[in-house]
Amino acid sequence: MSPVPAGVLQLLALMAALALAYVPLGNYLAKVYSSPKHLRIEKWIYKGIGADPDTEMRWPAYLRGVLAFSVAGVLFLYLLQRLQGVLPGSLGFASIDPDQAFNTAASFVANTNWQSYYGEQAMGHVVQTAGLAVQNFVSAAVGIAVAVALVRGFARSRTGELGNFWADLVRGVVRVLVPIAVVGAVILVACGVIQNFSGIHEVGQFTGGSQQWNGGAVASQEVIKELGTNGGGYFNANSAHPFENPTPFTNLFEISLILLIPVALTRTFGVMTGSVRQGYAILATMATIWLSFVALMMWTEFAHHGPALQAAGGAMEGKEVRFGIGGSSIFAVSTTLTSTGAVDSFHSSYTGLGGGITMLGMMLGEIAPGGVGSGLYGMLVMAVIAVFIAGLMVGRTPEYLGKKIGTREIKFAACYILITPALVLVFTAAAMALPTPGDSMTNSGAHGFSEILYAYTSASNNNGSAFAGLNADTQWFNTTLGLAMLLGRFLPMVFVLALAGSLARQQPVPTTKGTLRTEKPLFSGLLVGAVLIITGLTYFPALALGPLAEGLA
Numbered sequence: 001m002s003p004v005p006a007g008v009l010q011l012l013a014l015m016a017a018l019a020l021a022y023v024p025l026g027n028y029l030a031k032v033y034s035s036p037k038h039l040r041i042e043k044w045i046y047k048g049i050g051a052d053p054d055t056e057m058r059w060p061a062y063l064r065g066v067l068a069f070s071v072a073g074v075l076f077l078y079l080l081q082r083l084q085g086v087l088p089g090s091l092g093f094a095s096i097d098p099d100q101a102f103n104t105a106a107s108f109v110a111n112t113n114w115q116s117y118y119g120e121q122a123m124g125h126v127v128q129t130a131g132l133a134v135q136n137f138v139s140a141a142v143g144i145a146v147a148v149a150l151v152r153g154f155a156r157s158r159t160g161e162l163g164n165f166w167a168d169l170v171r172g173v174v175r176v177l178v179p180i181a182v183v184g185a186v187i188l189v190a191c192g193v194i195q196n197f198s199g200i201h202e203v204g205q206f207t208g209g210s211q212q213w214n215g216g217a218v219a220s221q222e223v224i225k226e227l228g229t230n231g232g233g234y235f236n237a238n239s240a241h242p243f244e245n246p247t248p249f250t251n252l253f254e255i256s257l258i259l260l261i262p263v264a265l266t267r268t269f270g271v272m273t274g275s276v277r278q279g280y281a282i283l284a285t286m287a288t289i290w291l292s293f294v295a296l297m298m299w300t301e302f303a304h305h306g307p308a309l310q311a312a313g314g315a316m317e318g319k320e321v322r323f324g325i326g327g328s329s330i331f332a333v334s335t336t337l338t339s340t341g342a343v344d345s346f347h348s349s350y351t352g353l354g355g356g357i358t359m360l361g362m363m364l365g366e367i368a369p370g371g372v373g374s375g376l377y378g379m380l381v382m383a384v385i386a387v388f389i390a391g392l393m394v395g396r397t398p399e400y401l402g403k404k405i406g407t408r409e410i411k412f413a414a415c416y417i418l419i420t421p422a423l424v425l426v427f428t429a430a431a432m433a434l435p436t437p438g439d440s441m442t443n444s445g446a447h448g449f450s451e452i453l454y455a456y457t458s459a460s461n462n463n464g465s466a467f468a469g470l471n472a473d474t475q476w477f478n479t480t481l482g483l484a485m486l487l488g489r490f491l492p493m494v495f496v497l498a499l500a501g502s503l504a505r506q507q508p509v510p511t512t513k514g515t516l517r518t519e520k521p522l523f524s525g526l527l528v529g530a531v532l533i534i535t536g537l538t539y540f541p542a543l544a545l546g547p548l549a550e551g552l553a
Contacts, residue, residue: 003302003314003324003325003326004298004302004326006324006326007298007302007324007325007326007327007329007330008326010248010252010326010327010330011294011326011330013252014252014255014256014259014330017256018256018259018260018263021260021263021264022263022264022267022283023267025260025261025264025267026264026265026266026267026268026270026271026279027267027268027271029176029261029264029265029267029268030267030268030271030272032171032172032175032176033148033163033168033171033268033272034272036054038053038167039174039175041174042167042170042171042174045170045174046166046167046170049166051164051166051167052164053164053166053167053170054164054167055164056161056162056163056164057161057162057163057164057165058160058161058162058501059149059160059162059497059498059500059501060501061165062149062162062163062165062497063493063494063497065165065166065169066142066145066146066165066490066493066497067490069138069142069165069169070109070110070139070142070489070490073105073109073135073138073139074105074106074109074486075105076131077104077105077108077109077131077132077135078101078102078105080126080127080130080131081095081096081100081101081104081105081123081127081131082095082096082098082101083095084096084123084124084126084127087124087126087127088126089124089125089126089197090124090125090126090127091124091125091199091200091214092124092200093121093122093123093124096117096122096123099475099478099479100116100117100473100478102478102479102482103116103477103478103479103481103482104116104117104132105482106482106483106485106486107232107464107481107482107485108131108132108135108136108139108230108232109135109139109486110139110462110485110486110488110489110490111139111140111142111143111228111229111230111339111371111372111374111462111489112231112339112341112458112459112462112463112464112485112488112489113132113136113225113230113231113232113341113464114232114341114458114459114464114466114472114481114485115232115233115236115464115466116472116473116477116478116481117473118236119232119233119234119235119236120213120214120216120234120235120236121236125197125216125217128216128217128221128234129217129220129221132221132232133217133220133221133224135230136221136224136225136228136230136232137173137177137178137181137224137228138169138173139228139230140172140177140224140227140228140229140230140371140372140373141168141169141170141172141173141176141177142169142373143229143339143371143372143373143374144168144172144176144261144265144372144373145165145168145169145172145373146373146374146377146493146496146497147265147373147374147376147377148163148168148268148272148373149162149163149165149168149496149497149500150376150377150380150496150497150499150500151268151269151272151273151376151380152272152500152504153499153500153501153502153503153504154273154380154400154401154403154500154503155272155273155274156504157504157506157507157508158505158506158507159504159505160501160504160505161504162497162500162501162504176261177224177227177228180223180227180260181220181223181224181227184223184227184253184257185219185220185222185223187253188219188222188223188250188253189219191246191247191249191250191253192242192246192247192250193218193219193222193243193244193245193246193250194215194216194218194219194243195217195218195219195220196215196216196217197215197216197217198214198215198216199214199215200212200213200214201213201214216234218234218235218243218244221234222234222239222244222245222254223257225340225342226239226254226255226257226258226340226342227257227258227260227261227372228372229258229261229262229338229339229340229370229371229372229374229375230340230341230342230464231335231339231340231341231342231463231464231465232341232464233342238342238343238344239251239254239331239342239343239344240320240343240344240345240346245344247322248322248323248324248327251322251323251327251331251344252327254331254342254344255330255331255334258334258335258338258340258342259334259338259369261372262286262338262369262370262371262372262375262376263283263286263369265369265372265373265375265376266279266280266282266283266286266369266376267279267283269282269376269380270282273401275401275519277519278401278518278519280519281518281519281520281521281523281524281527282376282379282380282383283369284521284524285368285379285524285527285528285531286367286368286369286370286375286379287368287369288368288524288528289337289364289367289368289528289531289532290333290334290337290368290369293333293337293357293360293361293368294329294330294333296353296357297329297332297333297354297357297358298325298326298329300315300350300351300353300354300357300551301314301315301325301328301329301350301351301354302314302315302325303315303351315349315350315351315354317349318345318346318347318348318349318350318468319345319346319349320344320345323344323345327344328344328345329354331343331344331345332344332345332347332350332354332357332358333357333358333361335463335465336357336358336359336361336362336366336463336465337361337362337364337366337367337368337369337370338366338369338370338371338375339366339370339371339372339374339375339461339462339463339464340371340463340464340465341458341463341464341465342464342465343465343466346468347454347465347466347467347468348447348451348466348467348468348469349468351551352446352447352547352548352549352550352551352552352553353547353548353551355450355454355467355547355550355551356450356543356546356547356548356551358454358465359450359453359454359457359543359546359547360535360536360539360543362457362458362461362463363421363424363457363461363535363538363539363543364531364532364535365378365382365417365420365461365531365535366378366461366462366463367379367382367531368531371462374462377496378416378492379527381413381416381417381495381496381499382417382527382530382531382534383400383518383527384400384405384409384410384413384499385410385413385414385417385530385534386523386526386527386530387399387400387405387516387518387523388405388410388413389526389530390516390523390526391405391516394514396514398516399509399515399516400518401518402508402509402510402511403503403506403508403509404506404509408502409499409502409503412495412496412498412499412502413495413499415495416492416495416496416499417534419487419488419491419492419495420460420461420488420492421535421538421539423456423460423484423487423488424453424456424457424460424461424484424539424542425542427456427459427460427480427484428452428453428456428542430480431452431456431476431477431480432449432452434476436474436476437452437474437476437477440470440471440472440474440476440477441469441470442469442470442471443469445550446545446546446547446549446550446553447469447546447550449545449546450467450546450547450550451467451468451469451470452470453542453545453546454466454467454470455467455470455472455477455481456480456481456484459481459482459484459485459488460484460485460487460488461488462485462488462489
C-alpha cells in the first residue's frame with residue numbers, strides 16, 4: 001500500500017476508536033465528578049492528607065488547594081533529584097544539578113514534561129518511578145479538576161461553590177487515570193514495550209566502543225505519559241524509541257491515549273450542564289481544527305519536491321520508517337494540539353511549513369482537543385470570547401449557557417488568553433537579544449530562531465516537545481523555561497477559577513428569540529474563526545521570522 005492511503009486509513013481507524021469510547025467514557029467522567037459517594041481507598045487518602053472531601057470550596061479556596069499541592073510537588077521532586085546520588089536504584093547516576101533539577105521539577109508538576117537531559121543517562125529508577133511517573137498522574141488530575149470546576153461554574157447558579165479540589169484530585173487519579181493506565185500498560189507490554197527494573201548492560205561491541213542500554217518501568221510510564229498528556233519519555237528518543245513505541249499499532253494506540261480524555265471531556269461538559277448538544281458543539285470545533293491541521297501536515301510532508309523526496313515517498317528525514325509520514329504526521333499534530341509533547345519523530349526535521357504547523361498548534365492554546373482538562377477549559381474560555389464578539393455584532397448582552405458574559409467575565413477571559421503569548425514573546429525576545437542564549441542554537445537564520453521560539457512556545461503552553469538542535473541544558477534555559485512552565489500553567493488557572501466562581505454566582509438568564517444558539521454549527525464556525533484570528537494575529541510576526549520564512553525560502 002502506498003504511504004498516502006496508509007496514512008488516511010490510520011486516521012480513519014483512530015477516529016473510529018475515539019468515537020466508540022466517546023459516550024461511555026464521557027458519561028463515566030460525569031458520574032465520577034458528580035457522585036456524592038466516596039470509595040474506601042479514597043476515604044483512606046482523605047484521612048491521610050487531612051482533607052474533608054464533602055466541604056464545598058469557593059474559587060479562592062479551590063485555587064489555594066491547587067497551588068499548595070503543586071508547590072509541594074515541586075519541592076518533593078526537586079529534593080528527590082538532588083538526592084539521587086545517595087538513593088537506591090540510582091543506576092550509579094549522580095545527583096541532578098540545581099538548575100536542571102528546578103527545570104525538571106517545574107516541568108513535570110506543570111504537566112509540561114520538558115526534558116533538558118537524556119533520560120536513560122541521567123535518571124535512575126527511583127526518580128523515574130517515584131518522582132516523574134507519580135507527577136504524570138497527579139498533574140493530569142489537577143488539570144481535569146480545574147476543568148470540572150469551570151463546568152460546575154456554568155452548571156450551578158446562585159452559589160460561588162465549585163466543589164472540593166481534594167475530592168476532584170483523588171477521584172481523577174483513583175477512578176480515571178489509574179484504571180485506564182493499568183489496562184493500557186498491559187496492552188503496551190503485550191505489544192513489546194519493556195517493563196522491568198534491570199540495570200545498565202552492554203548489548204554489543206562496535207567500532208570505537210560499545211553500546212549500553214538500561215531497562216526500566218517503561219510501559220507503566222509510557223501509558224500515563226500519553227493518557228495524561230504529559231510527554232516526558234523514559235528515553236531521550238521519546239516515543240521514537242523502540243522500547244517505548246515498537247510498532248505501528250502501538251503508535252496508533254498511543255495517539256488514541258493522547259486524545260482519549262480531552263475528547264471525552266466534551267461529553268462530560270454536555271452531561272454536567274444538562275445539554276449534550278453543547279458538548280457536541282465544542283467537540284465539532286475541536287475536531288474541525290484537528291482534522292484541518294492533520295490534513296495540512298500530511299500535505300506538507302508528502303509533497304514531493306526534489307528527487308530525494310520523490311524516491312523516499314515524502315519528507316522522511318527525522319521520521320521512523322516503521323511509522324511513516326502518515327503516522328508521524330498524526331502523532332505530531334496530536335501532540336502539539338494537546339499539551340502532550342511526546343514525539344515519535346523530530347519536529348526540527350519537518351519541512352519549514354510542517355514545523356510551523358506544530359508551532360501553531362501550540363500557539364492556539366492547545367485546545368483542539370487540548371490537554372486533559374486544560375483543553376476543555378481553554379476552549380470554554382474561547383467560547384466566552386466568541387459569544388462576546390457575537391454580542392458586539394448585534395448589540396446584545398452576550399450569554400453562554402444561560403449566564404451573562406459581563407465586564408467581569410470578559411476581563412478574566414481576556415487575561416487568560418493574553419498570559420501565554422506574553423510569556424512566549426517576551427522570553428523569546430530576551431533570548432534573541434542577549435548574547436549568551438544564542439550560543440545554544442545549532443542552526444542559524446530562520447531555523448535557528450524557530451528553535452528558540454519553539455522552546456518558549458512549548459514551555460509556556462505546557463507542551464514539552466522540543467524542536468531539537470537547541471542545547472537547552474544551560475542555566476539560562478533551565479531557569480527561564482522553568483519559570484515559563486510554572487507561570488504558563490498556574491496563572492491561567494487563576495483566571496479560569498475566578499471565571500468559574502463568577503459564573504456560579506449568577507442567576508440563569510431565560511432563553512429568548514434573540515439568544516445566540518451556541519449548540520448550532522453557526523456558533524462552532526464562529527468559535528473556530530475566533531480561535532484562529534485571535535491567536536493568528538498574535539503570533540504571525542514571530543511565525544513570519546521563523547517557519548514561514550524558512551518554508552517560503
